[in-house]
Amino acid sequence: MHVVFEYSHPLPVLRYGGTERVLIWLMKALLQLGHRVSLIGHPESQVAPLGIQLIPRNQQDWESQIPADADILHFQGTPRLELARPFVVTIHGNGKPGETFHRNTVFISRRHAQLHSAETFVFNGMDWNEYPYVDRPSTDWKQFAFLAKASWKVKNLRDCIRACRNTNKNLHIAGGRSWQSWLFPSIHSYGMVADSAKLAILRSCDALLFPVRWEEPFGIAILEAYSQGLPVLGSSHGSLPELITEESGLICENFEAFEQAIREMPRQFEPKNIRAQGEARFSHLQMAREYLKCYERVLSGETLNRSAPFAPQKAPENLLPF
Numbered sequence: 001m002h003v004v005f006e007y008s009h010p011l012p013v014l015r016y017g018g019t020e021r022v023l024i025w026l027m028k029a030l031l032q033l034g035h036r037v038s039l040i041g042h043p044e045s046q047v048a049p050l051g052i053q054l055i056p057r058n059q060q061d062w063e064s065q066i067p068a069d070a071d072i073l074h075f076q077g078t079p080r081l082e083l084a085r086p087f088v089v090t091i092h093g094n095g096k097p098g099e100t101f102h103r104n105t106v107f108i109s110r111r112h113a114q115l116h117s118a119e120t121f122v123f124n125g126m127d128w129n130e131y132p133y134v135d136r137p138s139t140d141w142k143q144f145a146f147l148a149k150a151s152w153k154v155k156n157l158r159d160c161i162r163a164c165r166n167t168n169k170n171l172h173i174a175g176g177r178s179w180q181s182w183l184f185p186s187i188h189s190y191g192m193v194a195d196s197a198k199l200a201i202l203r204s205c206d207a208l209l210f211p212v213r214w215e216e217p218f219g220i221a222i223l224e225a226y227s228q229g230l231p232v233l234g235s236s237h238g239s240l241p242e243l244i245t246e247e248s249g250l251i252c253e254n255f256e257a258f259e260q261a262i263r264e265m266p267r268q269f270e271p272k273n274i275r276a277q278g279e280a281r282f283s284h285l286q287m288a289r290e291y292l293k294c295y296e297r298v299l300s301g302e303t304l305n306r307s308a309p310f311a312p313q314k315a316p317e318n319l320l321p322f
Helices: 018-032 110-115 157-167 195-203 220-227 255-263 271-281 284-299
Strands: 002-007 036-041 053-056 072-075 087-090 143-147 170-174 187-189 207-210 232-234 249-251
Touching (some): 018 036, 018 284, 072 284, 143 195, 195 220, 207 220
Parallel strands (some): 143 207
16 A cells, blocks of 8 residues: 655654654554555655655645555645545644544544544554663662653643652653752753653653643653653543553542652552553554554545544643642
């Protein structure tokens, strides 16, 4: 099958970029499974070494650049053009209040689909070879990681800092800087970091803190933590109950439970099992196989959702209770 993607930003990314990482992993997996992949994309994209054909995107008329032998198009957002060719759309974020989507839209977790009155979802998957596991000694439950955009309130860095300060634990923040790191020696803020630095932070920590206060569509940081055998302490919002199992972390219903879990390890976790479970459930190859099922459905004349999905009226950035 010849799958053609369209994306306007340079690929791959060197630092932050969840959508871009997932897109590269999906294209790599499709190639591994024996399919042909093309990208109508930013001219600075460096995808040819991966085996992906780059078609430098013409901003005015990219539709004319679609190869004649393309079997299906895959967009990372609803296309603004009316297209006669079969296509699939993946939505990576939460829609704006009242926003509608094409019936061939795929969401990235069950909860993400439900919130948009849709049925079809495919879990994100990553290339675990990019995250080599390093065995480490037993945890002392004193070092915690936060991987997210620090300034975005829905990611809830505030409660991570508060809980770690209250329990005399260290917090290592990657994804932005916190002014509190200037005041408290137990708060370490590294800003936006490259992959090597991110892995070093994870390998120095005992767990990832992820107490989001919004309907989290997925959460690649959770998989990144699993890659190094770290359990995840998260809230109950969005996709987290689908991603965090009893063996890989803890769902905390409120701040008090979250702080208590940081104070005392809620149960013994086995790092190698966390890594193995994560890799089995969320590989880029598994993601690609699920998308291939979606492609086949569309090519056979089906639509992926019974009706056009739409976003709820509530703004996604409104803070949920914790």
